[in-house]
Amino acid sequence: MDLLNGIFIAPFVQMADAPDFLVQVLWEGFVSGILYALIALGFVLIFKASGVFNFAQGIMVVFAALTLVGLYQKGVPVILALILTMAVMGILALAVERFIMRPLVNQPHVILLMATIGLTYFLVGLGEFVFGGEPKQMITTELGLPTGSTEIPFGAQGVVILQHIDIAAAVIAIAMVTALALFFNRTRIGRALRAVADDHQAALSVGISLHQIWAIVWFASGLVALATGIMWGARSDVSFALEIIALRALPVLILGGFTSVPGAIVGGLIVGIGEKIGEIYWGPLLGGGIESWLAYMIALVFLLFRPQGLFGERIIERV
Template identity: 60%
Template structure:
C-alpha cells in the first residue's frame, strides 16, 4: 500500500470531517437549547449560500459587502423562526416541534428559490482549489489548499463557539435551559432570549457552512442534503455535545474517504453516500447515546 496515498486520503477525509462538524454544530446548538432536532438546518445552509451569491449577482456588490448583509438576513431568519415557530409550541411534545421544523424546511427552500432562483451558481470566496505545493514536493501528498483553508475557518469557528458556550454567562444559561426549561425559568433565566440567541447563532453557522460548501460544490438545491451528512456525526458524537460534533465529524469524514478508496472498488460505486450511515447504525447498537452523550436512565 502506498503510504503517501493513504495519508493523502486520510488528510482529505479529516478536512472534510471538520466541515461536517460545522454543519452538525448547528444541530447541536439548537438541540441543547430547546430539545428540538432542527430538520431545517440544511435548508438554512442552502438559504444562506443562495442569499450571499444572489446579493452579489443582483446588486453587483463585492463578496465583502454581501457577507455582512447575508449574516444579518440569517440572524433575522433565526430570530423569526424562534418567535413564529418555536415560541408558540413551548411545552408541546418533541414530535410536534420536529414536525414543525420539517414544515419550516420546505418553506425556507421554497423561499430561497422564489427570491434567488433555482439555477446552479458559482460562489467565489478567493481560495483556489489547488494542491499545496510544499506537501506535493516534499511528501508527494496532494492536499487541497481550499480544504485546508476551509477546515481552518471551521476549526476557528467551532472552537470560538465552544468557548463561548462553555465559558460565558450565556453559555451557562444555555446549559441550564437544556437541562430543564421550567427550572431555568424559575431561577430567572430568560428562556425566549436564550432561544433567540441560539437560533441566531445557528443562522450564522449555516452562513459559514453554506459559503464553504457552496464554493466547493456550487450553490444549488443539493446543499440541503449536506446537512444529512451531519446525522451520522451527531449519532457518533452525541446530540448535545460540541466536542462530540467535532470528533464525530473527523471520524465520519476520514472513514468515508477511506471506505470510498479502499472498499469502494470491491463493492461498487456510491459507498461514500451510505457508508457513514452504516457506521452510525453499528455505533447505535453499541452506544446509542453517542461518545459524549449522557446515558438516560428511566425508572419504571
C-alpha cells in the first residue's frame, strides 16, 4: 500500500501542494528539452542526408566549444574567435566530405557509422593535444550572454526563479531550430537535401551534387554543435563530459524520429521535462538517479510500439 501511495498518489499531492515548485521543475525541464532538441537536430541533419547515425556529433559539440574558448584564451578577440571557430567547423565539414563521405558513398550504413566512430576518436585526440584535457570555463559574459536571475511571484507566497542564461539558451535554441527548419523546408538546398535522403542515385541523375549537399549539411551540423557547446558550456563547464550529454539525444531521436525536425523538438521536450519530473517527484522512491536512465526507458517503450518515432515515416518493404 505504501508503495502504491508513493507511486500514484504522493507525487501528485506534492505537485498540488507546491505549484510554484512544479512550475520551476517544468521550466528547467523545458530548457533542458530545448537544448536536447538542438543536439538532436545535428544528428537529424546528417541522418537525412546520408542515412547514417553520426556518432561524432557529441565530440563535435565539445570540439567546437573548446576551439572557441581556446582561441579566446590565446588572445583572439571574442568576435573573431567566434568567426574563426565557425571557419574551423566549415573546414571540418569539407574534410569529412572529402576524406570520409566521398570514398564511402553507396557503402553499407554500418561502414559509415564506423567511420563516424573513428572520427570521434580522432577529434578527441586532436582536442586533447591542442587544448588539453582539463575543463574550461565558457566565455559567457564575453559573448554577451546574460547572467543573473529573475524572481517571478507565483500564487500567494510562491516564487519561480528564471536564470537569465536559461532564457537566452531557450531563445537561441528555438531560433536556430526554426531557422534550420525553414531553410531545409523552403529553400532549393533543402529540397535537394530531401531528394538525396530519399535516393542517392535518383538525386545524382537529376544533377544534384552529393558532395556539395554533404558538405553543407555537415557544416550546418557543425554550427548546431557550436551553439550547443556554448549553451551547455555556459550552464556547466566546457569539458569532454559534454560528449556524454550530447549522446543523451539518442532517446530524443527515437521518440521523434531520426528524419524529423519537429520530432527532434517534441522528443527533446518529452525527454527534458520527463527527466526533471521523474527525478524530483519519483526519484526519492527509487533511490535517485532517475534522470540518468528514464529517457532510455521511455525510448525502449517507443521502440516496442512505434519504432519509427512520433514523426518518423513507417517503411514498408514487400517481399
